[in-house]
Amino acid sequence: MDIFLLEAVINGILLGGVLALLALGLNLIFGVIDVVWIAYAELVMSGMYAVYWLTNAQGWPVLLACAAAILFVALLGVLVHLLIIQPILGSAPINQLLATGGLLFFLQSLATLLFGTDFRNLGVRLPIIELGDIFISFARLLAFVVALLGAAALYLFLSRTFLGTAIRAVAQDRDIMGLMGVDQRRIYLITSAIGGGLAGLAACLLLLQYDVHPFIGLTFGPITFMICVLGGLGNMIGGFVAAFVISQIIAVTGYYLSIEASYVLAFVVFIVLILIRPQGLFSK
Amino acid sequence: MSARLIAGVVAAILIALVPLAASDYLLHIAVQILLWSFVYTAWAIMGRFGLVSLGHGAFLGIGGYVPALLWNFYGVTPWIGIPVSVALAALLALAVAYPATRVRVVGHYYALVTLALGQVVALVIIALRDITGGSLGMTPRAVGFSWFALQFPAKSQFYLLALVVWIAGLAVWLWLDRGTGSRALEAINEDEAAAASIGINVMREKLRVTLISAALTALGGALFVQYLMYVNPETVAGVGVSLQIVFAAIAGGMYSLLGPTVGALFTIALTESLRIYFGTSFIGAANTIYGALLVLFIIFLPRGILGGIEALLARRPAAVRG
Numbered sequence A: 001m002d003i004f005l006l007e008a009v010i011n012g013i014l015l016g017g018v019l020a021l022l023a024l025g026l027n028l029i030f031g032v033i034d035v036v037w038i039a040y041a042e043l044v045m046s047g048m049y050a051v052y053w054l055t056n057a058q059g060w061p062v063l064l065a066c067a068a069a070i071l072f073v074a075l076l077g078v079l080v081h082l083l084i085i086q087p088i089l090g091s092a093p094i095n096q097l098l099a100t101g102g103l104l105f106f107l108q109s110l111a112t113l114l115f116g117t118d119f120r121n122l123g124v125r126l127p128i129i130e131l132g133d134i135f136i137s138f139a140r141l142l143a144f145v146v147a148l149l150g151a152a153a154l155y156l157f158l159s160r161t162f163l164g165t166a167i168r169a170v171a172q173d174r175d176i177m178g179l180m181g182v183d184q185r186r187i188y189l190i191t192s193a194i195g196g197g198l199a200g201l202a203a204c205l206l207l208l209q210y211d212v213h214p215f216i217g218l219t220f221g222p223i224t225f226m227i228c229v230l231g232g233l234g235n236m237i238g239g240f241v242a243a244f245v246i247s248q249i250i251a252v253t254g255y256y257l258s259i260e261a262s263y264v265l266a267f268v269v270f271i272v273l274i275l276i277r278p279q280g281l282f283s284k
Numbered sequence B: 001m002s003a004r005l006i007a008g009v010v011a012a013i014l015i016a017l018v019p020l021a022a023s024d025y026l027l028h029i030a031v032q033i034l035l036w037s038f039v040y041t042a043w044a045i046m047g048r049f050g051l052v053s054l055g056h057g058a059f060l061g062i063g064g065y066v067p068a069l070l071w072n073f074y075g076v077t078p079w080i081g082i083p084v085s086v087a088l089a090a091l092l093a094l095a096v097a098y099p100a101t102r103v104r105v106v107g108h109y110y111a112l113v114t115l116a117l118g119q120v121v122a123l124v125i126i127a128l129r130d131i132t133g134g135s136l137g138m139t140p141r142a143v144g145f146s147w148f149a150l151q152f153p154a155k156s157q158f159y160l161l162a163l164v165v166w167i168a169g170l171a172v173w174l175w176l177d178r179g180t181g182s183r184a185l186e187a188i189n190e191d192e193a194a195a196a197s198i199g200i201n202v203m204r205e206k207l208r209v210t211l212i213s214a215a216l217t218a219l220g221g222a223l224f225v226q227y228l229m230y231v232n233p234e235t236v237a238g239v240g241v242s243l244q245i246v247f248a249a250i251a252g253g254m255y256s257l258l259g260p261t262v263g264a265l266f267t268i269a270l271t272e273s274l275r276i277y278f279g280t281s282f283i284g285a286a287n288t289i290y291g292a293l294l295v296l297f298i299i300f301l302p303r304g305i306l307g308g309i310e311a312l313l314a315r316r317p318a319a320v321r322g
Helices: A003-033 A040-057 A062-088 A093-115 A138-160 A162-172 A174-179 A184-209 A216-231 A236-256 A259-276 B002-021 B024-047 B057-074 B078-102 B107-127 B155-178 B181-190 B192-197 B202-228 B238-252 B259-278 B285-300 B304-315
Strands: A128-131 A134-137
Touching: A003 A040, A003 A134, A003 A138, A003 A162, A003 A184, A003 A216, A003 A236, A040 A062, A040 A093, A040 A184, A040 A216, A062 A093, A062 A184, A062 B285, A093 A216, A093 B107, A093 B238, A093 B285, A128 A138, A134 A138, A138 A162, A138 A184, A162 A174, A162 A184, A174 A184, A216 A236, A216 A259, A216 B107, A216 B238, A236 A259, A259 B078, A259 B107, B002 B024, B002 B155, B024 B155, B024 B202, B024 B238, B024 B259, B057 B078, B057 B107, B057 B202, B057 B238, B078 B107, B078 B202, B107 B238, B155 B181, B155 B202, B181 B192, B181 B202, B192 B202, B238 B259, B238 B285, B238 B304, B259 B285, B259 B304
Parallel strands: none
Antiparallel strands: A128 A134
């Protein structure tokens, strides 16, 4: 096998880890609350700026800043639910999607207002690992490992704890669980906090590899939605697999053609697959 | 109905008189309002029936680029280039809307499929940077005033053209409402299976309104480029502009004939006044307020500004309305 192709494939797998983490958060919210946060990538962007600001302007250590950013985005998630979703929970689902779309503009412009349109980064340079002739960025490997750990932690939480079980139960049948004495409002708030927290974690991992700017959400936001839909909105394992499928398409096509061509192909594959199997690839 | 028609004609004449009095700056704003109103109206023609497309940037981009490319590389007049781009946009809409209607891709899924479509067109434009200039954009070759090249450097001339196109867009909306199509689409939006069971041809109704919407949007994109004499992927294609179209139409009121126009007036007036008030040092201030307002609109005024006003008027006794 071509050594550069192998490198592209490995990079694709590493990218898939972070995309999977993003898709998990979005899927959790969709599965439980039945809304699409179209501004999800902008929450990630807010988290990236939080880490940047805390480390570069306030001089916090990176790990502490990351922890704070995760909490910050989790709080944002709660606010999104309380201020935007809850008042219109009863109206058409598309309205909830559009309301978070307004949030997308708001966060983008607020970031422009606060930080300008310059590209910012942590200023931390992590080493490159050499495996024979293959070069792997340590930042990407770290992001991949942490993303998988995050996904595993979420899985354990949902399957092993009482609260996690309640969340899954609400996802399966909202109305019945209300009758069983589960406080839906509380479950929704907790889910929003976890979804936000996952966005915050993804933000920390992305900032290791990419510069942050106000419009960064538009570059990976759409791809995250594609992954969720391909896996079946609300189906977390499907989303997890789809993340790796899409990231391989991007990595390998990017190697043979160009970055834009790879994204074009990923979106076209998405459109075609959805029109063939609208319920998602991995639904029963 | 006839009273509304007369009011419309009077308003149109009044608006046509504006170039005699206005400054270049005001004319520029007026042209932008008219062209965006036309595009927002084109979106709302289908959006009001629950066909919420987040990818109209795809059609706007085709309209923006195809005539300009044909003109620059082959000297083809926009009189041919624009119909070609409109046909291409309609074809693309057909290619996606037909299967989407077949397998009943609706709601979230429809929104996300169209979002992807917008991304595809934007990325193709960027990827073909050798001919489109990529993210830097391109300028159609300027020849001065020319009917053949459809270039009108004077703002007042273009203003009249934009006015005609805007009125044409409203006419298409009214024409759609005259037939049974609008009511059929409302029924489909309520309950697709029930609508099909009483004999409504769901496929035909949805495709018709989708193709018209895509074609008009492409026309709007083409006219923007003829007016600005510059085009780049960010302003005519991609997620940003696609969402801008959706939100302006919703803010104005996508269920009312003049709602999208109110949306264009509102958003452009807001942006311009905030820009003047804050100056350029506060890049982003305008959109921050705009974004917050959008959220509030969707929560408290889901039928938009005009829809809200209409609801207020309807509550009063009928005599007041005459």
